[in-house]
Amino acid sequence: MRPHWSQIHLRPPRSASAPMWTILGRPVTCSGASPLRLAWLAPLSLAPRWSSLRAAHARAPRQRGARRMCRAAGLSGRVFHGVRRRFPEKSTVYLTGVGGPELEGEPCEVVGVQQSRWLVRFLHPRFNGQSALVPEECLNFGYCVRPVAAPGRPGRSVETNDPRTGRGLAAAQKIGQGQIIFEESPFLITTDDVNEVCRAFFMMTAQAPQGDALGTFNALSAGEGFSDEAIARVQEQAVEVLQAAMGEAPAEQLQTLKDVLLRWEANRFVQQRPPNDADDELRELRFAVFAQVSRLNHSCAPSADVGYVFQPFQSGSAVPDDGKSVVRAMRDLDAGEALEINYGPPQLLEWPLARRREFLQAQNGFLCQCRRCRDEANAQRREDP
Numbered sequence: 001m002r003p004h005w006s007q008i009h010l011r012p013p014r015s016a017s018a019p020m021w022t023i024l025g026r027p028v029t030c031s032g033a034s035p036l037r038l039a040w041l042a043p044l045s046l047a048p049r050w051s052s053l054r055a056a057h058a059r060a061p062r063q064r065g066a067r068r069m070c071r072a073a074g075l076s077g078r079v080f081h082g083v084r085r086r087f088p089e090k091s092t093v094y095l096t097g098v099g100g101p102e103l104e105g106e107p108c109e110v111v112g113v114q115q116s117r118w119l120v121r122f123l124h125p126r127f128n129g130q131s132a133l134v135p136e137e138c139l140n141f142g143y144c145v146r147p148v149a150a151p152g153r154p155g156r157s158v159e160t161n162d163p164r165t166g167r168g169l170a171a172a173q174k175i176g177q178g179q180i181i182f183e184e185s186p187f188l189i190t191t192d193d194v195n196e197v198c199r200a201f202f203m204m205t206a207q208a209p210q211g212d213a214l215g216t217f218n219a220l221s222a223g224e225g226f227s228d229e230a231i232a233r234v235q236e237q238a239v240e241v242l243q244a245a246m247g248e249a250p251a252e253q254l255q256t257l258k259d260v261l262l263r264w265e266a267n268r269f270v271q272q273r274p275p276n277d278a279d280d281e282l283r284e285l286r287f288a289v290f291a292q293v294s295r296l297n298h299s300c301a302p303s304a305d306v307g308y309v310f311q312p313f314q315s316g317s318a319v320p321d322d323g324k325s326v327v328r329a330m331r332d333l334d335a336g337e338a339l340e341i342n343y344g345p346p347q348l349l350e351w352p353l354a355r356r357r358e359f360l361q362a363q364n365g366f367l368c369q370c371r372r373c374r375d376e377a378n379a380q381r382r383e384d385p
């Protein structure tokens with residue numbers, strides 16, 4: 001019989017060889033490798049419910065201009081479906097309202113779903129890699145760093161460079177309208193909290209050189225065309241993160257975090273499940289960064305489109321490719337034609353030049369230099385010298 005949550009008291013293991021938790025005062029020993037089935041973690045009576053968790057998230061300080069409603073994105077290669085939520089494999093999640101104050105905010109890695117609970121592995125070394133089963137209302141998503149996988153259907157796109165828009169992609173061959181150009185899973189997924197972005201960066205740094213995520217991230221655009229206003233906002237965020245963590249913002253660390261946040265801002269894609277995906281009750285807003293998709297430039301006359309594949313919700317299972325991004329041709333493309341997407345809402349394509357540029361400057365931090373904008377700006381200058 002399972003003990004009631006109030007009878008469970010969890011303590012960090014006393015030694016590396018004999019990790020120990022106590023239930024009703026009796027020590028429970030488990031091997032670090034196997035999940036600690038007995039010590040399932042039940043919520044405290046005052047644990048926040050779904051609704052309050054959601055409200056708390058909504059109340060959390062948001063970055064100005066953090067949301068780009070425009071760009072759809074994928075999740076990761078393999079996603080676990082829980083009772084009502086999905087977490088990419090190896091997500092870092094934080095415990096909340098479970099096991100007592102010493103476990104509040106404890107970071108764990110998602111391993112899977114069992115018996116309608118999430119199987120998580122404690123990340124802190126004092127837990128010796130032990131696992132626990134946790135009710136899903138006691139988990140908050142933080143970030144996920146994944147190995148960089150080669151995009152599906154290689155050879156259909158090539159890298160390009162343009163002094164106005166930076167590096168980009170072009171069709172490597174003729175591609176028919178509606179055809180898939182490539183598919184890709186992101187290597188970095190975060191919430192819209194800059195602290196989580198910085199934590200993810202430190203995890204990528206710790207994994208290097210084994211992991212390729214750091215190198216891939218550093219090779220992405222650092223928001224080269226960003227306006228002074230956008231740079232000042234990112235600088236403010238980096239100072240806040242450092243002051244909260246260290247009480248000061250030394251110049252070297254400040255520059256590092258500023259670069260990290262600029263890269264993230266320039267390359268993240270908003271991921272949110274469609275509203276009709278009713279099973280996924282907590283439709284959390286997540287940001288995804290890709291090795292290839294993040295190379296797609298914006299155009300006000302786009303040639304490509306990014307969509308994503310969402311598998312039907314199946315509680316308690318892992319689904320490969322759920323949320324994977326799929327890049328398709330919006331029209332027939334010749335070899336060498338630029339692959340460009342619309343970073344804005346669909347109606348942006350109907351707006352006049354000034355409104356489009358204003359929107360992209362405010363939401364994405366750069367002055368649009370796509371062919372259509374340049375042509376229209378030149379035409380206006382000729383008409384109104």
Ligand SMILES: C[S@@+](CC[C@H](N)C(=O)[O-])C[C@H]1O[C@@H](n2cnc3c(N)ncnc32)[C@H](O)[C@@H]1O
Nearest residue numbers: 165166167221225266294295297298368369370
């Ligand atoms: C997702 S990245 C695209 C790849 C990027 N050009 C690179 O060099 O890696 C977005 C960044 O590319 C640049 N960019 C994309 N589309 C642009 C456009 N239409 N006009 C000017 N800059 C653009 C901006 O610097 C933007 O922050």
